[in-house]
Amino acid sequence: YLIEDNKDKIEKFSTGTSVTIWRKDHYLCTGGNDPEFEAWGFEDLEYTCRAFRRNRKFPLPSDAQLDYSNFSSIQEYKGWKSIYRLFGDITFKKGMVMFHAWHPIEHNSNYIQGKSENKKKFEKKIADFAKTGKEPEALKMISSGKSIIFRNNPWVYNKWTSPFFGELILLDECDFDGIDIIKYIENNQIDRVIFHNPYSSEKMHSIYNVIRGNLIPYYVCERGALPDSVFIDSNGFNYDSSSYHPQNWDLPLTEQQRKDCLKYIINEKNSQKYLELQPEKITPYSLKNTLHLNPLDKILFIPLQRPTDTVIQHFCGPIGSYENFISLIEELVEALPSSWKVVIKKHPLENSAPDIPGAYYANNFNITSLIEASNAILLINSGVGVTGLIHEKPVFVAGNAFYNHSGLCKSVTTATELINSIGNFKPCQEKVIRFIKYLSQDFYSFANFKTRLVDWTDGSKMTATTAIDYYILRVPNFEEMVLERSTAPKIQTSSILFDRYRNQGGIIRTGAPKKTPSTSNLPQEHKQNQNKSSIEQKNIIRKRKFKKLIETPGKFFRDSRHGIFKILGKVIK
Structure with missing residues (x-):
């Protein structure tokens, strides 16, 4: 009946439907239907307009906030309806159709009469969201x-x-x-x-x-201890949590799990993401040269922690205290074989580090550069230990660390213990892969952070996290949520979905802009659309002028704004 345009059977048709299916937890997280809407209409459209801006499945149309044309007959890629209907076009092309049974509508009811007010709210809200990205508060489950x-x-x-x-x-x-x-x-x-x-x-x-x-x-x-990581743990905090016990991670891996983990490890080795702000990365050779070390020298790298950190205050374990750890370093500087050099980096947020004669200080060096150049790492329980495992380095732990398990690290509290082990201890690579797989694929969530430096009570600085935008969310006892963070549209205008918006030359019709706002206030994608439209129009004008020059040269010159060409036009027929 639809294909035959049978108006007796089908009153109207649209692929811009408000019938949508959402993953429930994601819907709740993103605020769902804004409760400020009352009576009939637009609360469902407003949520979907927010969703397609987050989703970035298609390029944004020109004047994306504009209520332009209607779903059934729109022919220009302009206004929110032009992108909205593309999602329905996909399901329609797959033969997926929803039928809405006809029923009478009481247009004078109080419920329906709320439409005009809701339309104003809708237009304001989608315009505000385009500017700020701010959504209603999340809804509770x-x-x-x-x-x-x-x-x-x-x-x-x-x-x-x-x-x-x-x-x-x-x-x-x-x-x-x-x-x-x-x-x-x-x-x-x-x-x-x-x-x-x-x-x-x-x-x-x-x-x-x-x-x-x-x-x-x-x-x-x-x-967490990996870049971008967060733990949401139902079993404890850091070392006191049973979540890190080997029975949770020391398990055989499938081929795909191993492949995914090795890919993650390779990416992390080459990553420029760090838990704290770091200087530019350099090669091990350059690092040794800058520190005036012999290329054959072996490095025992010691990343110092903050004495006031929770893990130092509560999880020093066998070493007892931060002061005892410093004493251990002083002893190692004297006791290690001459081929070994102790290289220390203070914590990036600390103003100073203990003065240990004979040690080399690398406070202004990149942490990954230091790990790559090292032959072994010694720490109390810093998250750097996990990075050391990723880089296949022997990691010696003096305190209580959540990653200090047999086959991964070695516990030491004296110079003798470290010297006796430093030449022969190597982490078991199979166990390292299993542990990193557990953290990256099962336990940790991952997010983008917004942070700022703030003054702490003792006069030092600390990094305060002001916003967390998850892209992988793992809450115990709930299904994993992977949130796509696309930097570019996944479906381009070359898709057949855009055929309804093309002119005979194959160019997407974007329509005349509603107004000419300052491009500095427009989203980057909108600027690109506007620039593209402007270039297309200029090309069309050039083609028309060239055709006029070839077919009617006299008229071409007579219509010119320049006097000399007008005179030439009187001579040329």
């Missing part, structure tokens, strides 16, 4: 119940994670002085507690211990 959070930073209060935590209740840990938190949880039917750093204060640590001791479900959300 009702089935996840209630969660307590003690901070509202992006680690625990984030649009990509908050739906999984259900209804969030923000509390101050100091409110529980003399109050039984277990009774509070029972009385308020709390399902879990969300921590950022459960060791950040004595009060927070005590609450953490009470929660764990009473088997109350919880998550700890903090930065």
